Amino acid sequence: MPVDFAALKALHAAAGDRHILDLFSRDPDRATEFSARADGLLFDYSKTNIDAQSREALLGLLDTAGVAEKREAMFSGEKINDTEGRAVLHTALRNLDGGPVTVGGKDVMPGVRDTLARMEAFADRLRRGEATGVSGAPFEDVVNIGIGGSDLGPVMAYEALKPYVDGPRCHFVSNVDGAHVHDVLAGLDPRTTLVIVASKTFTTIETMTNAKTARAWLVETLGEAGVARHFAALSTAGDKTAEFGIAPDLVFGFEDWVGGRYSVWGPIGLSLMLAIGPRTFTDFLRGGQAMDRHFRTAPWAENLPALLALVGIWHNQICGHATRAVLPYEQRLLRLPAYLQQLEMESNGKRVAMDGTDLPFDSGPVVWGEPGTNGQHAFYQLIHQGTRVVPCEFMVGKYGHEPDLAHQHELLVANCLAQSEALMRGRSLVEATEIMETKGFSGAELERQARHRVFPGNRPSTVLAYEKLTPFVLGQIVALYEHRVFVEGVILGINSYDQWGVELGKELALALHPVLAGTADGAGKDGSTLQLVDYLKT
Numbered sequence: 001m002p003v004d005f006a007a008l009k010a011l012h013a014a015a016g017d018r019h020i021l022d023l024f025s026r027d028p029d030r031a032t033e034f035s036a037r038a039d040g041l042l043f044d045y046s047k048t049n050i051d052a053q054s055r056e057a058l059l060g061l062l063d064t065a066g067v068a069e070k071r072e073a074m075f076s077g078e079k080i081n082d083t084e085g086r087a088v089l090h091t092a093l094r095n096l097d098g099g100p101v102t103v104g105g106k107d108v109m110p111g112v113r114d115t116l117a118r119m120e121a122f123a124d125r126l127r128r129g130e131a132t133g134v135s136g137a138p139f140e141d142v143v144n145i146g147i148g149g150s151d152l153g154p155v156m157a158y159e160a161l162k163p164y165v166d167g168p169r170c171h172f173v174s175n176v177d178g179a180h181v182h183d184v185l186a187g188l189d190p191r192t193t194l195v196i197v198a199s200k201t202f203t204t205i206e207t208m209t210n211a212k213t214a215r216a217w218l219v220e221t222l223g224e225a226g227v228a229r230h231f232a233a234l235s236t237a238g239d240k241t242a243e244f245g246i247a248p249d250l251v252f253g254f255e256d257w258v259g260g261r262y263s264v265w266g267p268i269g270l271s272l273m274l275a276i277g278p279r280t281f282t283d284f285l286r287g288g289q290a291m292d293r294h295f296r297t298a299p300w301a302e303n304l305p306a307l308l309a310l311v312g313i314w315h316n317q318i319c320g321h322a323t324r325a326v327l328p329y330e331q332r333l334l335r336l337p338a339y340l341q342q343l344e345m346e347s348n349g350k351r352v353a354m355d356g357t358d359l360p361f362d363s364g365p366v367v368w369g370e371p372g373t374n375g376q377h378a379f380y381q382l383i384h385q386g387t388r389v390v391p392c393e394f395m396v397g398k399y400g401h402e403p404d405l406a407h408q409h410e411l412l413v414a415n416c417l418a419q420s421e422a423l424m425r426g427r428s429l430v431e432a433t434e435i436m437e438t439k440g441f442s443g444a445e446l447e448r449q450a451r452h453r454v455f456p457g458n459r460p461s462t463v464l465a466y467e468k469l470t471p472f473v474l475g476q477i478v479a480l481y482e483h484r485v486f487v488e489g490v491i492l493g494i495n496s497y498d499q500w501g502v503e504l505g506k507e508l509a510l511a512l513h514p515v516l517a518g519t520a521d522g523a524g525k526d527g528s529t530l531q532l533v534d535y536l537k538t
């Protein structure tokens with residue numbers, strides 16, 4: 001049944017400009033009542049304007065939208081991506097000791113386990129120096145060439161798990177801008193470099209162009225014979241990897257039921273596995289699996305993915321806040337905002353419902369962010385005093401990985417909690433006036449100066465707290481956000497697993513390329529495009 005936000009909007013309207021602080025005054029247990037835990041994670045959404053009544057109504061959306069049934073449909077391999085006729089089974093990649101998962105009557109788990117075992121065997125051999133390049137020298141550097149989900153997942157996780165890296169250095173090339181591949185290869189020795197071409201389709205123009213550049217770079221030093229030993233492929237398209245010259249034993253395949261932005265758990269995570277080792281990679285999978293278990297079994301009121309989704313729906317569709325900031329107080333999560341941009345915006349940035357009718361409400365929000373504390377010195381000004389409300393999602397760990405720098409970690413945590421508090425508390429005109437009086441201002445100038453220093457407050461934020469950013473915890477966090485996207489998508493009635501919106505630009509770029517190269521004319525193009533082609537063609 002399609003959801004109806006009218007009742008929730010009425011509750012929101014009735015709350016008027018009620019202050020979040022009043023909710024705390026009325027309910028001394030609010031912090032615990034508006035928090036939930038899962039396997040060591042704590043999600044605190046008490047600093048939002050959601051009260052018991054609106055939460056009840058939000059939870060009701062889950063039943064109306066049939067989230068429980070759709071969740072089981074996803075986990076059991078039904079083709080819920082119905083515009084592409086595909087199942088959505090990234091969860092099978094971390095179903096380490098679970099039962100069979102069938103797609104079209106066939107259990108996919110033997111294939112998943114087989115590929116994982118092949119990846120592990122290769123990673124072990126490479127890390128021991130047994131899988132070598134043609135010169136016999138061990139691989140010291142790994143270059144992952146991919147884009148979108150074939151880049152963001154591994155690069156995000158590699159950066160996040162740097163303290164666990166004890167294998168080769170990894171580098172990531174994604175942009176078709178030649179500067180990217182040039183700068184990465186410039187520092188590397190082809191004799192000790194493994195190039196991984198990560199592309200589900202093996203047709204993505206950026207990836208294939210960069211892969212050809214890397215191939216030419218390698219062949220220049222090692223000859224054609226080097227390709228079979230120095231290139232690996234992660235793809236669903238075995239025929240195309242063979243055409244490229246990649247040895248079949250270095251092709252790690254997966255099925256079309258793994259979406260690009262959900263693919264870090266399988267072969268697309270090979271660079272990460274090479275860097276941290278198969279055992280540590282398994283810890284990452286176990287974290288994802290633990291979140292799957294939690295998502296399937298925890299009651300909705302304690303279910304982290306469901307709660308994150310409902311908070312998201314409240315802020316976006318009900319309160320009308322069109323963006324949300326993801327603010328990890330964890331430097332190593334520097335690529336998480338970019339990762340979540342693809343995960344959330346490519347999944348839920350849709351304008352029609354499953355049945356093809358126009359969505360009667362806004363779809364997913366604009367997601368953006370930056371690690372704290374850097375963001376504080378960049379865009380927090382707008383978050384605190386701008387005219388638009390930006391719901392903020394803070395993340396922070398109890399421990400860092402640098403025991404010698406524990407005092408810095410404390411400062412980091414203090415900053416995170418202070419920002420969340422400041423957004424809620426604000427600073428009134430009275431308080432600002434008192435401060436400016438002590439600085440010697442008076443009369444009209446006192447008021448003018450004070451007004452610049454007012455913080456409206458009552459701005460919502462959530463905090464996701466964890467012990468330490470281990471591989472397990474990273475797995476939990478990534479799976480948490482995946483399932484949050486799923487729940488939001490089901491409530492909105494959209495297909496979170498296709499991405500038709502990326503196609504038109506790709507097609508037009510292909511058509512413009514010959515115009516820029518001067519081998520085709522620009523017939524039919526608009527005046528602006530032609531003017532720019534004229535200026536930019538070389």
Ligand SMILES: O=P(O)(O)OC[C@H]1O[C@](O)(CO)[C@@H](O)[C@@H]1O
Pocket residue numbers: 147148149150198199200201202203204207260261346499502
């Ligand atoms: O892995 P591929 O097939 O190269 O695709 C890369 C990316 O391109 C997209 O299809 C569109 O941006 C993403 O969904 C995907 O992650």
